[in-house]
Amino acid sequence: MLSPTQRTAYADQGFLVLPGFKRPDETAALARRAHELVDAFDPAAGASRFSTRDRSLVADERLLASAEAMHCFFEEEALDAEGRLVVPKARSINKIGHAMHDLDPVFSAFSKGPALAALAADLGLARPQVWQSMVIFKQPEIGGEVGWHQDASFFESEPITVTTFWFAIEDATLDNGCLWAEPGGHRGERGKLRERYVHDPSGEGGRLRMEKLSNRPWPSTATAVPLPVEAGTLIVFHGLLPHYSAPNRSPRSRMAYTLHATCGTAAYSPRNWLQRSAALPVRGFD
Numbered sequence: 001m002l003s004p005t006q007r008t009a010y011a012d013q014g015f016l017v018l019p020g021f022k023r024p025d026e027t028a029a030l031a032r033r034a035h036e037l038v039d040a041f042d043p044a045a046g047a048s049r050f051s052t053r054d055r056s057l058v059a060d061e062r063l064l065a066s067a068e069a070m071h072c073f074f075e076e077e078a079l080d081a082e083g084r085l086v087v088p089k090a091r092s093i094n095k096i097g098h099a100m101h102d103l104d105p106v107f108s109a110f111s112k113g114p115a116l117a118a119l120a121a122d123l124g125l126a127r128p129q130v131w132q133s134m135v136i137f138k139q140p141e142i143g144g145e146v147g148w149h150q151d152a153s154f155f156e157s158e159p160i161t162v163t164t165f166w167f168a169i170e171d172a173t174l175d176n177g178c179l180w181a182e183p184g185g186h187r188g189e190r191g192k193l194r195e196r197y198v199h200d201p202s203g204e205g206g207r208l209r210m211e212k213l214s215n216r217p218w219p220s221t222a223t224a225v226p227l228p229v230e231a232g233t234l235i236v237f238h239g240l241l242p243h244y245s246a247p248n249r250s251p252r253s254r255m256a257y258t259l260h261a262t263c264g265t266a267a268y269s270p271r272n273w274l275q276r277s278a279a280l281p282v283r284g285f286d
Contacts, residue, residue, distance in 0.1 A: 001115070002122040010123065014186035014241035017227060018119075021234035026110060027169045031255055033106040034135045034169075038093050041072045043085060060207045064199070066098045067132070067274045073097070077142040091139050101133035101259060102280060111259055116165070117285040120261060123163055123236060127264030129282040131155060131274055135169075136256045138177045143248025145177075148218035151260060152239035153210070154197045156272055161263040162239035168229045169255040177248040179227040179235065182219040186240040192216065193240065198271045208273055218242060261285075 002010070010016045062071060078085060078092035085092055100107035111133060120128045137143070155162035172178035185191060194214045201207050219242050227235060237243065248254055262268060264284070276282045 001118040007122065010236070010238075013183045014191075015181050015183075015227075015235060015237035015243075017229060018234045018236070019230065020232050021115070022110070022167060022232045024232060027167070027231050029106055030110050030135075030257060031169050033104065034096060034137075034255065034257075035090070037070065037096055037104075038072065038090060041089070041093070043089060043092075063208065064273065068099050068276065068280045070096060070100050070103055071098070075137075075139055075142050076144050078139075087139075087142065091142070093137055093139070094144060095134050095136045097134040098132040098274065099280065100135070101130055102283060107133060107257075110167075110257070112285050119236070120163070120285055125161065125163055125261055125263050128261040128284045129264050129268070130259050130261045130284060131268075131276070131282055132260050134258045136258065138245070138248045138254035138256070140176075140251050140253050141249055143177055143254065145247045146245045148242050148244045149195075150193060150240050150242055151237075152193055153195050154273065155239065155260055155262055156196055156198075156269040157262050157266040158269070159266055160193070160239055161266045163261055164235075164237050164239065165259040165261070166235040166237070167257045168231050168233045168235075169257055170231050170253060171229070172233075172254050172256065173228050173250075173252075174226055175248075175250040176252050176254040177245045177250075178229065178254070179243055179245050180221060180224045181227060181237065181241055181243040182224045185219060185224075185242045186238040189216070190242075191238075191240040194218070197273055199273045199275075200271070219244075 072093050073095050074092055075094040078087050080086050101111035151164050152160045152162050192214055194216055196211045
C-alpha cells in the first residue's frame with residue numbers, strides 16, 4: 001500500500017499523513033454513533049474528568065475498567081468545583097474509551113479491514129494487536145490541551161512497537177487544536193522514552209502513576225510542525241514520536257478517533273494500565 005517514498009518518510013520523520021483514507025460516509029457514521037453514545041450516557045452514573053495536565057483528576061478504577069468497556073470522560077472545564085456540569089452534556093465529554101473497536105459494530109467496522117491490515121504490515125507491525133480505541137472530541141471553547149507526550153509511555157513492550165492510527169473525523173485546524181509533532185523526534189537521543197505510565201496496585205497515592213525516565217526537555221512549537229488535516233485523513237505515527245495538541249478555544253469541535261496497536265511478537269508489559277482478560281482478547285485489524 002505504501003510507496004517506497006512513503007516508507008522512507010515514515011522512517012525518517014516518524015509520522016505519515018494519508019489524506020482521504022476514510023470516505024465521508026464512514027466518518028459521518030462514526031461521528032453519528034459517537035454522539036449516540038454521549039446522548040445515552042447518564043452523568044449521574046459516574047464519570048471522571050480527563051486531563052493530561054493533572055492525572056489525579058482521572059479516577060483509577062474508572063480508567064482501568066474502561067479497558068474492556070466504553071466509558072465517557074469529562075472535559076476538565078466541563079465541571080465546576082462541586083462536580084456539576086457547567087456546559088450541556090453534549091459538549092461536556094472529552095473522550096470515549098477504550099474498547100469500542102471490539103464492542104460496537106459501527107466502531108468495529110471502521111477499525112478493521114484490508115486497508116488497515118495492509119498499512120499495518122507496511123509499517124512493520126507483525127501480527128498487530130489493537131489494544132485501545134478512543135473518540136477524542138476536542139470540544140468547542142473548552143477542549144483541553146493534550147501536553148507533549150509519547151504514546152509508548154502507555155503501551156510498554158519489548159521491543160517498543162506501539163503505533164498510533166489517528167483519524168480526523170472532522171477537519172483539524174490550527175484554530176481548533178490540530179496535532180503538532182517533532183519530525184524525526186522518534187530517533188536517537190530525541191526518541192528515548194521520557195516517562196512511563198504504570199499500573200502499580202501497591203503504590204502510594206493511587207494504583208496508576210507516571211514514572212519519570214529522562215530529564216530531556218519536551219519539544220516546543222518552535223521546533224515542531226503543525227499537522228492540520230481534513231476529515232477522512234489518517235495520520236500514523238511511531239510510538240516514540242513526541243506530539244501535542246493545543247486547547248480548542250474556537251467555536252468548532254475537532255473530533256478524532258484513534259487506535260493503538262503493538263506487534264504480537266513483542267512482549268507486552270503486565271505493568272501497562274490497559275490489560276485484556278480472556279473474556280475480551282486483544283485482536284488485530286482483520
